[in-house]
Amino acid sequence: MTRCAITGGCPSDYVAVSISALCVFLLLARSAIPFLYYKLSIPKGSAFWVPAIQILASLDLMVAIVMSVNLIKIEKRHWWWNSCYIWAVWLEGPFGFGLLLSCRIVQVFHLYFIFVKKHLPPLRSHIFLLLVLLPWVAAAAFIQLKKPLNHRCQMSAQWVAPLMVLHSIYVVIFVGLTRSIQHVNFRFDELTDLWRGVLVSTLSVVLWVVAYILNEIHDDVDWLRIASRFLLALMTSVFILAFFSYSSSQPLLSQVSLSKRECPAYESMSQALGIPNNGIQPQRRQSMAVDCNEPLDKLLLDRRFRRSFMAFADSCLAGESVHFYEEVLELGELPADDSVSRIYMARHIIQKYIVSGAPMEVNISHRTRQQILNSVDLGHPDLFKTALIELLQLMKTNLARDYWSSVYYMKFKEADAKMSAHELEMVTNWNITPRLSCVHAPDDPFHQENLFKSSDVMPSQ
């Protein structure tokens, strides 16, 4: 009994290790399911790698705890198995607990800027993450230099106290930042996620402190050591599982459908925000003829015309302007006082259409793009006005003329005729000049997300 208490390998230890392994597996499964099962595309940018780093940090923490507390009895051949510093200091601190909390702090920071300050965060996520992680790295380096750990990977109280303080400070910062955004009425579960994270991390720190104190005070009591080890491992497993969250600062729409079983999966952001689909000019005017002489922007307000025009534009590979127009129209449908929804929609539009390298990037000038990205009020109703005007000009000069003589317009008129049950006077000489007679693409590029592999992406992006 005494042997295994010192060197590790007690039955309870193995139980603890298997529980940890199970939790790690569950964590990985939970993070991969939306992408595998629901077949979502992997998001780009910080929406992907912040959760990815969280997972990595969780794994690191788990491994660190298991190794440093001597749970497993292994042949320690190489020096690095034995090295306390790698496991207990580096892996647990800067690459484990510290990294986890930093990711969450970055997430809160993002949300704070977007929803409270109402403009896009000034610092890129990765830079901010590095900044936040710096104290941990500094502390770890300091410990490495001073080497206060004994062979059992334990430190004297004078070392442990500041470390505990460091852990606690970060939790306190996290709590503080979360409180600063608690008044915002988030549409998706961001806030509950954050509070859960706060709760979990506070509990874990408390339990750690307790376990440590017990361990230190009653150093010679075997069952206490075994028990505290077990508790430590168990608690860490629960912690990493409960702490994990997807949304860095973007709601992952599948999560909405996963959690609320009764809601159907959302296809577009506008659906998720509850914008009624036919709220935009539901009735067409009774006069059936769509007047070619009316300005394009008036015609586009009509949903059926817009859909027909959009299909035409998609066929000439110029559809992104029309899709943008529609989503800005949907943005306009949101009530002016519901600034949270407006901000969600505005961010969605910016991510999809404005940012350089966006999947459906639109053709606007540099000034307009910078104006939108540097805007001080994401909820402003005229945020996209200049861009819209530029794109409408583009549509007028490029697409409008060809549309009137296209197949899509013919179909639109036919459908129109059926709807209003009038005889359509067929114009006999339709000069069908398709703008693009064939596109060598297997699918419509605007409905396929992962079309372009990185090797085909332009160097300037």
Added chain:
Amino acid sequence: MGLLCSRHQHSNKADSENIQAAEIERRIERETIAEKHIQKLLLLEKIQFCSNVLNVLESLESQQFLSRQIKLLFQMGFDEAELKSYAPVIHANVYQTIKLLIDGSKELAQNEADSSKYGLSDDNKSFSDLPSRGNEIGDKLSEIGGRLDYPRLTKELSEDIEKLWKDPAIQVLVAFGSVDDGGSSRTFFETYARSSELQLPDCASYFMEHLKRLSDVTYVPTKEDVLFARVRTTGVVEIQFSPVGENKKSGEVYRLFDVGGQRNERRKWIHLFEGVTAVIFCAAISDYDQMLYEDESKNRMMETRELFEWVLKQRCFEKTSIMLFLNKFDIFEKKVQKVPLSSCEWFKDYQPVTSGKQEIEHAYEFVKKKFEELYYQCTAPDRVDRVFKIYRTTALDQKLVKKTFKLLDETLRRRNLSEAGLL
């Protein structure tokens, strides 16, 4: 023999041609192979080459110049209705230009506290003078230019625009950024940098000069006006034409795809890359001192260079002929005498040797050599036998474009024949 038609299967009229081709094939097979020469001619005359597909990559600021030129040269040209339809586009260009200039001058006046740096020695006026003098008119025109629907260009408006255009403060902005410098030479080196920052279209001076005609109630744009009009392309425009002319039956039919040049448009190009006979890359050589429309921190010539490199390295273009059009030579001519070529990073080792006309030629040859070097750098040894030609073009010179296309056509036919093993 089946090689010819089986290679290019993209024509709409492929069915009837395939039948024709098969028929002829059978006939030829029955005859003796001894008289190869006669058979070759037979093949050339009887079998119409299936459509060759040309892909046009108009670098950066696509002005649809090729499409319009081709329409004029090889198709039926523009009829009255089409010409009229360009009038709003031309008016839009006018409003946009003047708005750019007014906003630009206001910005400069604000940015430069020390406006005397931009003071014009001749008339002792500065940028800060413009807002106070033409304030109302400037504001009104700037507001009109920002609208979605432009008003018709009336006599009144055109007079206001002309007044502002002739203002010295505006002229300095225009001086080194576009075609016409208004005659008098001003030597403020700071303005070099500034004017090229404005995204001034090349048609600016041309349209401003003809404002009276443009504002006429019965205005119908001329062919020249249409060629000058600046339209940014989005998506893809397809044109079919035959360089020999509509009348003659034999001769290839080309399908030309005109694509936009801005960064967001480029991801669409990939759909058009398969089965292309030739790629026409239009590089505007007069853009060496200007910044991109979609990213004002990047120099246009550097972007062109990267783009060209990217095109050359595409796997699907291993056997595709690359035609490089060094475009806007007329603007290049005028600019190279005032703005040093070495201001562009790619050309920084350029040394002017002389001055005058010889200098222009020297500068052009330098640029051409740079492109050639780039081509050979990016072409793997196994691809070296693909056709690569450089042509000097000027967007508006019809004769030159016609000649260029004839040369291009010859080159491609030659290539087709040599591929089929007939040459």
